Amino acid sequence: MEDRELILSLLPKAGRKSRPPLAQPPLPRHSADELWAEFGIRLAELGGRIGTREDAEVILARPHILDHESAEILGLHSGGEPIWDAEVGVTTADLAIAETGSLILATGPHRTRLVSLCPVLHLVLVPKDRIVATMAEAFTRLSDRTTVMITGPSRTADIEGILVRGVHGPGDIVVVPL
């Protein structure tokens, strides 16, 4: 017998019709400014920071790679260094989540996944209205493409439990609400 048929024949058949419902805590009502303030606190706790457009310009003096949407927002040309050589990767997030300081980035036309991953600094542009209060809310709006949720800089505590930032991914993350 093929492994598939064998495994399916060995699995218990009995089923329950309905799944247990998820508790849906009421969504807090906050203004976008309040949500951004909360986001900033959470991001700072993780070792990231909120920046301004001026900060972005200073950062862009370093060898960087810029994705399509970010280039449009900043009025620059997209591209830049080869992905493995860039010090800074610039992306535009689909959504920011206030309660955890997380960012949602889906793949999409002309998007390069490695821009948010290979460089040592990840500069993230987020249009101000793209913020939600909770992760639960964000997950009702996911793209059907491959998506990553990023919460703070890359980190490890493998060696004696000591926190080190930037082990494989960016050790610095700067988020610019625009």
Added chain:
Amino acid sequence: MPKGKKPSVEAFARGVTAETTKSVRAASKSKTESRIPTLEIAFHDVEGARTQAAQIKEFVLDNISSLLVQLEAKCKMNGIQVHWAKDAESARNLIARLCEEAAPVGSTIVKAKSMATEEIHLNEHLIEKGYEVVETDLGEYVIQIDHDTPSHLVTPIIHKNKRQVAESFSREGLGPYTESPEELAAQARRHLRDRFKEAKIGISGINFAIAQSGRLVLVENEGNNRLSTTAPDTHIAVMGLEKILPSEGDLPLFLRLLAGSATGQRMTVYVHMISGPRRKDENDGPSNVHLVILDNGRTKVLNGPYREILRCIRCGACLNVCPVYRQVSGHAYGHVYSGPLGAVLAPALEGVEQLPDVAKASTLCGSCEEVCPVKIPIPRMLLQLREEAVRKGVLKEPIPWSMFVFGATSGLRWRTGLKLLPMSKMAQHPMKNGWTEFRDLPEKQGRDFRKWWNGRS
């Protein structure tokens, strides 16, 4: 750990160095301390969240057959190629074949940390076939260059200190000798970057597979997991068949429970949700994504008395609080799955005859069940396993009193601050053989064991 005949847990425990115990205790303590405050921020009602997660996982186990078929159909629609493997050998052969189709022998394969691939001893097999297999998680990389085995689900080198890592890195020529964790991490980053660039295949586990959408969810902190599943042209993901969640709406609950329980983080740094291979208009990502659904004993467990252990989301919290684990570390259990989880899962998967004594490596203090985000009744199952082992005649010696006492009093010293199973609950279990050692215990007084023991001494 040297291959060959496994020493008994007690024999192994006697040989554990003070240095190892010190590393394990310190790391376990810090993870345990941040767990509760983090979960309390995430959930107004932590208890309610755990109950809900347990119920959802029970629903999954009840409907595993239809959910797997749904997952398979959705994955195929997403362009993910789905394969099934009945056991470790079948999985190894299948994955070797997928590798041969993807890249010539001799190519580099980057691995993201995965217990399922450890379980089937995949690396050894692919290396034998002529591939260069590189573990890329910092801890797993150290394990690989030291020819060691992981001793914890989440932090594989919990048994090593920075001096030992420093010695390994300078021996391998990664850079000048340094004991600074920052510099060691930077050396690993530099060294492994080249491997990611040249790799043709990336192999990973998964944390959750979503039946409703056919999406594979991987969580990690370092970024090596994303690199392994993004940079190479072929990605092979291996999942134990129980790792399903019904829908994406379940993710926030499970992701927060997992992050908080595992390391006391509010959220893991990267949650990678893979919806299939790179689409035509996308600039990067693998062009082939394979999912291998692994049985390897799980259907047997599903139909038996230890079924609930398959709710496990591999957070490692039960290891971190376990007084026995903290003392002896993961290698003592003689299996890739260690700690209270492993003491149930390993014999449940392989048969109690294969690992008759791991169920003894517990004080039955109940801490594991207290912390488990999916409320697995581990102490009850450990008792059942001991009973089964004694009944089958594979566990002859009585439960070692010394280990029981050791763990219980030390547990108090370490102030895990957790409530314990009342003795009256344990006494309900009809343990005849081996249980007689405890006949003098005050069975029905309703006091817990540690209190009783301390009062006596």
